[in-house]
Amino acid sequence: MTILVRTSDVPARERTELWRAAASEAYVPLEMRLDDADVFRGQIAGQVFGELRVGEVTADAHQAHRPSRLIGKYDDLPPHYKLSMPVRGYCLVQQDGREASLTPGDLAIYDTSRPYTVVFEDTCQMLTLMFPRRNLHLPAEQLERVTASRVSGRHSVGALLGPLLLNLVSRMDEIDAAQALRLADNVVDMVTTVFAGQLGEDSTRRRPPGHRSLVLRAKSFIEAHLEDTDLTPGTVAAAMHISTGYLHKLFRRENTTVSRWIRERRLEHCRRDLRDPDQSDLAVSSVAAHWGFIDAAHFSRLFKAAYGLPPREYRIVSEGGPDIHLSATGGP
Template identity: 35%
Template sequence: MDAEGWTRELGRPGSVRELGGVRVSAVRCPALSLTGGSAGPYHLALLLAGELVLDQEGRSARAGREDLVLLDGGRPFRLAFTAPRNTVVTAHLPVVPGDPGQCVARTLSGREGLGALVAGLLTGLARDTTPYRSAEERRLGVAVLELSGALLDSGHSEPAPAPLLPRVQAYVLQHLGDGRLTPDDVAAAHHISTRYLHRLFQRQGLTVAAWIKAQRLERCRRDLADPRLAHLPVHVIAARWGFAQPADFSRAFRTAYGISPSCFRGRSLPTNSARAANDSRLTAQQTHG
């Protein structure tokens, strides 16, 4: 997405300044989502009001008032403005220092240090209406590039945010009992597209549906082996982990473990070692399946 496309997609332009190879624009927009990533410059966005969530390069950055975040217009991304009213000042940069992949989708504070200097410069340029000469505009563009570059370069040493996939999986585990849970629901909860969600799992050699199903089956297996839950019918245990149809659950359980749920539960385990050996064998079958 190029600079003009960015301004057009977001909403009402407040101001645009051309500073040589750098463009500084300010826009106001309601809650909305954008996807892109085929061509265009880098966008260093400063939130003056509202909130945004950027998902790119396997990371998810959440920025609030006076935070900055870098987006690479040439790589796939999903950007969501989540507040009813949002104001963002963006520096459209032709280049960034170092490894761009280490800079994108990282939240940087605009309230202190280099971040405060960048935020102050961008805010001032967005509000300034002075008609500068061409040479002055180029110098201002260089100032934006150099100061932004210093900020992004310093951000390399900060701890990386938690990867997105573990957070997605934790969310799924918290909602396993909801039989209506779909990949679309999971993606929406994390402000990413369903297609990108599938790519996250594919990188680990997994599929979303298969991983969810395997987690549900494992919870059912544990409950069926728990003597404290012996009073619960098999179909009740299946339902509590998202299997609405007993027949579907029985088929899935037999496929995963090579035994029906009722037979598995009815097996006698006279010693702890026998239980451990049986659990190990079942786990191996599940992995193989």
Template identity: 35%
Template sequence: MALFDTSQPLACEFQDQGRHSRVSVLRLPRAAVPLPWDKTDHLVATPLPTRTGSGALLTSYLAGLRENAEHCGPTELRRLGTMALELAVTFLGARLDSAPTLPIESRRRVLLARIHAFIDHNLHEPDLGPATIAAHHHISVRLLHALFEEEPETVSATIRHRRLERSRTDLVDPRLRHRTIGEIADRWGFRHPAAFSRTFREAYGISPTEARTAPHAEQPCTPRRGPGHRSPAQ
């Protein structure tokens, strides 16, 4: 990873390694980065480590965002963009040894981004839930629920919604027609096929079989608001 400043000339060279390469660019307005830029400027055009810590988390998050952004709505994209900004600020702050000076809200957003990334990477685990998530991040379950008070859904509803979305995507994927509905459900943490079918119908108004065989199968289903969803007024 490298940092560059659009107010300065930029020239990039990429070594040909005989395979297709993809580059992700995250644009950060200076006004949105609460770091001393007289120090941050020293990081411009230098290799930045990405294999551990916040660097690994940031690169993984950006890669996942690039692959899944087209399936997200405007509101969701704004929230995801905010998380990317906070992760980037934490990453740069660590390079400057300025992490303790980050605003409380920034630290809260970074923690929330870590939690969302953890949920995404562990949807296949049937036991994924508030207690597991809180223990992994060394916080209380009460604090975890407090972090989600301003999110569109509760912790449990977020897990259920993302599992259903991943399942629906697999069901309508022609490349996965060889997999049974039960196998797809199990892949995303649903232990019991009958419970999965019931939950799927409650969310989308059709059964998993209907979603797979409908003429519009490749178009996303419109989810209904289930338990744990919060309206904007809440």
């Protein structure tokens, strides 16, 4: 990764402001409090893979706080999620009335559209991921239940994600543009899996027995048949041998609908294909049709509503690949 800021390059009296300005520029507007500015050492490095921003922060004791007064006022980013994992040392993540105490390998997620605080109690090296909230295939109102909650890096899927992040960071220079985009999607998919598991554990008492397994079966069937233009709630229900009404009820408990889930998953696959350099020769209409969108104009409207740009413009913007930008990398 490219080093974006190093406090040792400036006199001690300038370090607090340099750290605040650099972290805010690299991430989102933040307030900073350094425990001892005279001896504080900090460094931010980062790189961008499509919409995934990978950062590495190494710093002495300090606090980074995102107060409500800074949210949306000085930055024009859509809501993003941030994932933090200490590699060396310890840190705290605070949001939504919770506090996660993280040791090396542990994970916590937080939402940049709400206040949060990250505390380095001593010198700490931390890996960070930042990506648009829409890219995580979980309802925001559900994920809000597990923000600033510790995910162990020693058990279950959490033990798989940590090594993946470490390998990604260590081998960035070996990854070409096409590979980088696919890896970015895979990483976000893995993050989705980790926190879907957290939500499953958190919500076991809230749902009737068998609810989760039925929803997962339905989503698996949908994922396998997204290219089928005849895919409807009715065909999903028939394949599962349940009534369409009951299928709708299951998805309402997930705070979504069957049709919305199908549409969002199709749009996500289109987005990935439009960013893929190996598919740059395919017409946008062909990409859309492949994933079940027959009406090109309707697809364009849906895509713009979901991702902020029409599909053709999105492809053009994405053609730059995983370039490094100060304004789009992870920070504290």
